Amino acid sequence: MNRREFVAGALAAGFASTMPLRGQSPKPQWPSPVMDAHLHLRGNPESNFEHLEGCGAQRAVLLTPAQQEERAKQLMEKYPGRFVRSASVNVTRPDAADTLTKAIKDGAVMLGELKDHVAADGPELKRMYALAAELDVPILVHFQDVPHYAAEGVFASGFKRFEAILKAYPKTKFIGHADEFWANTSADYAGDAAYPVGPIKPGGFSDKWLSDYPNLYADLSANSGNNALSRSPDFTADFLARHQDKLIFGSDCNCLDGNGKGQPSATDPARDAPNGVAVRLTGVCTARSTLGIMQKSVNAAVFRKIAWENGSKLLKIA
Amino acid sequence: MRLVSACLATASLGMAALTPMARAAGADCDRECLRGMITQYLVAMVAHTPGAVPVASNVRFTEDTKEMKLGEGLWKNASGLRRYRQDILDVRQAVAASQVIVEESGMPVMLMLRLKVADKKITEVETQVTRSRAEGAIFTIDALQTARPTMNMPPDKAQLNKREDAIKIAEFYPAGLKVGSFVEVNAPFAADAYRIENGTTTAGPGCARGGCENIKTQNIMKHPAITTRPVAVDEELGIVLLRMNFGDTGSYGPGNALIVWEAFKVYGGQIHAVEAFMRVMPASAGSGWD
Numbered sequence: 001m002n003r004r005e006f007v008a009g010a011l012a013a014g015f016a017s018t019m020p021l022r023g024q025s026p027k028p029q030w031p032s033p034v035m036d037a038h039l040h041l042r043g044n045p046e047s048n049f050e051h052l053e054g055c056g057a058q059r060a061v062l063l064t065p066a067q068q069e070e071r072a073k074q075l076m077e078k079y080p081g082r083f084v085r086s087a088s089v090n091v092t093r094p095d096a097a098d099t100l101t102k103a104i105k106d107g108a109v110m111l112g113e114l115k116d117h118v119a120a121d122g123p124e125l126k127r128m129y130a131l132a133a134e135l136d137v138p139i140l141v142h143f144q145d146v147p148h149y150a151a152e153g154v155f156a157s158g159f160k161r162f163e164a165i166l167k168a169y170p171k172t173k174f175i176g177h178a179d180e181f182w183a184n185t186s187a188d189y190a191g192d193a194a195y196p197v198g199p200i201k202p203g204g205f206s207d208k209w210l211s212d213y214p215n216l217y218a219d220l221s222a223n224s225g226n227n228a229l230s231r232s233p234d235f236t237a238d239f240l241a242r243h244q245d246k247l248i249f250g251s252d253c254n255c256l257d258g259n260g261k262g263q264p265s266a267t268d269p270a271r272d273a274p275n276g277v278a279v280r281l282t283g284v285c286t287a288r289s290t291l292g293i294m295q296k297s298v299n300a301a302v303f304r305k306i307a308w309e310n311g312s313k314l315l316k317i318a
Numbered sequence: 319m320r321l322v323s324a325c326l327a328t329a330s331l332g333m334a335a336l337t338p339m340a341r342a343a344g345a346d347c348d349r350e351c352l353r354g355m356i357t358q359y360l361v362a363m364v365a366h367t368p369g370a371v372p373v374a375s376n377v378r379f380t381e382d383t384k385e386m387k388l389g390e391g392l393w394k395n396a397s398g399l400r401r402y403r404q405d406i407l408d409v410r411q412a413v414a415a416s417q418v419i420v421e422e423s424g425m426p427v428m429l430m431l432r433l434k435v436a437d438k439k440i441t442e443v444e445t446q447v448t449r450s451r452a453e454g455a456i457f458t459i460d461a462l463q464t465a466r467p468t469m470n471m472p473p474d475k476a477q478l479n480k481r482e483d484a485i486k487i488a489e490f491y492p493a494g495l496k497v498g499s500f501v502e503v504n505a506p507f508a509a510d511a512y513r514i515e516n517g518t519t520t521a522g523p524g525c526a527r528g529g530c531e532n533i534k535t536q537n538i539m540k541h542p543a544i545t546t547r548p549v550a551v552d553e554e555l556g557i558v559l560l561r562m563n564f565g566d567t568g569s570y571g572p573g574n575a576l577i578v579w580e581a582f583k584v585y586g587g588q589i590h591a592v593e594a595f596m597r598v599m600p601a602s603a604g605s606g607w608d
Binding site for chain 1: 451452455456495513515518520521527528530536537538539540541564567568569570576578594596
């Protein structure tokens with residue numbers, strides 16, 4: 001399939017399937033086509049398609065562990081034009097670079113999501129940063145310095161030192177993601193909560209680095225991205241406008257149907273913990289929530305860039 | 319009033335749970351004796367009357383691994399007791415342990431308490447206090463209102479595991495942490511097993527993030543330096559209490575480790591619940607009782 005066929009397929013799918021599936025609320029209509037740049041390949045791949053349809057997106061990047069790429073390929077073949085795939089590995093493996101190189105040459109469009117218990121500026125990820133530049137594909141990294149539970153550990157730790165990496169790898173296109181990236185949109189982040197609350201204080205590292213470094217992009221996915229966009233409406237509108245050419249919509253949503261099915265309900269008093277899923281996402285599809293915030297915060301042209309154009313351009317699929 | 323009702327509630331629970339087995343094993347200090355030791359300790363602490371605690375002349379007291387005089391540490395500003403109190407009573411070893419929410423200058427803190435009793439006198443007092451998210455990594459203290467029924471339900475006698483077996487079953491947990499997989503060690507979790515850490519449900523039904531509904535398959539990292547000490551076994555309720563030093567995994571600041579007092583509900587050969595009070599401390603600090 002060439003680029004034109006891919007785009008045509010995705011757009012056709014988006015505007016043809018406006019009828020809600022049984023049991024769902026109506027499929028939302030967004031101001032532009034939507035690409036979900038952060039949709040993990042699921043145990044039941046059909047759920048990926050159901051989520052795509054349910055949240056009103058036209059295409060998605062399947063975040064795919066290298067050993068599961070055949071499953072991703074099958075889904076891509078079944079739904080032409082709706083999916084592309086990335087490639088991820090455990091970066092501590094000696095054959096990590098070889099495996100990723102093979103996956104990219106076989107059609108994967110991005111390295112990631114790389115989520116390992118290593119330092120953001122450690123040798124394992126430095127090797128991947130160089131590889132991404134060599135292969136000329138973006139690299140998506142999960143930055144997390146606060147564990148959500150006791151035995152979880154941290155991932156790509158030491159985000160506050162990441163500016164040196166941005167300088168050292170100018171040809172690498174980084175996609176920032178996850179708790180630490182989004183918590184650091186606020187200048188007063190104390191590093192003690194995965195999902196800080198309260199108004200954002202302008203001047204955080206992430207915001208500054210998006211302005212200062214042309215090789216840094218960000219995906220808006222997950223509770224972390226949604227949380228950052230939910231803290232200060234005025235800041236959000238300004239942030240989205242200022243970085244309109246560098247932000248990419250993604251969901252990282254766990255709901256089954258793009259309409260909140262399977263999301264936790266408010267039954268457990270401990271559920272709304274600072275490190276858990278926020279009340280605002282209870283029973284809600286993260287994709288719908290984040291797209292809704294975007295829709296309220298920016299005009300249609302900016303929405304289109306973030307929801308469709310930036311990711312497509314960066315991943316060279318549009 | 320709050321203190322009185324808490325004590326009455328725990329006392330009535332204890333009376334109902336008392337069995338001939340416990341009385342026989344605890345010739346010196348049975349379940350109610352142990353429970354009473356905890357109550358006396360807590361009452362004296364909030365009253366700032368350490369002299370009211372029935373201690374042996376050689377009693378030793380630590381808070382957060384540091385040796386102190388009884389009356390120091392949390393004692394200084396303890397101002398009340400909240401309703402949450404989970405006792406683990408080990409009659410055979412004469413150990414009374416409890417996870418308690420205490421008020422310090424009006425603010426709730428998590429107190430992990432271990433008392434060793436001999437001749438109806440307290441000889442050892444080991445405590446850990448967690449006051450904030452910075453100290454505990456997780457700190458959802460307002461969710462800890464009352465002890466959970468799951469932990470306090472006495473299993474059928476036929477379902478209770480022998481003491482040694484219960485410890486072995488609980489120790490699958492640190493074994494899984496060591497290698498970074500509960501699946502790899504085939505930890506015997508019940509299908510609906512849950513885990514609560516400093517008040518947050520972090521695994522099992524009610525857990526709020528993807529991949530955490532099943533405690534056994536939840537992603538965990540390797541903890542190669544983890545150390546474990548069995549603290550107490552409540553043979554009547556089927557609870558095993560382990561103190562674990564997770565070791566420095568680079569997750570909690572340079573040189574730090576999570577010190578976790580984890581209570582495991584064990585019966586029928588399975589782990590049904592895991593409830594932890596934990597605090598970040600230097601990995602090399604020792605426990606104060608090594």
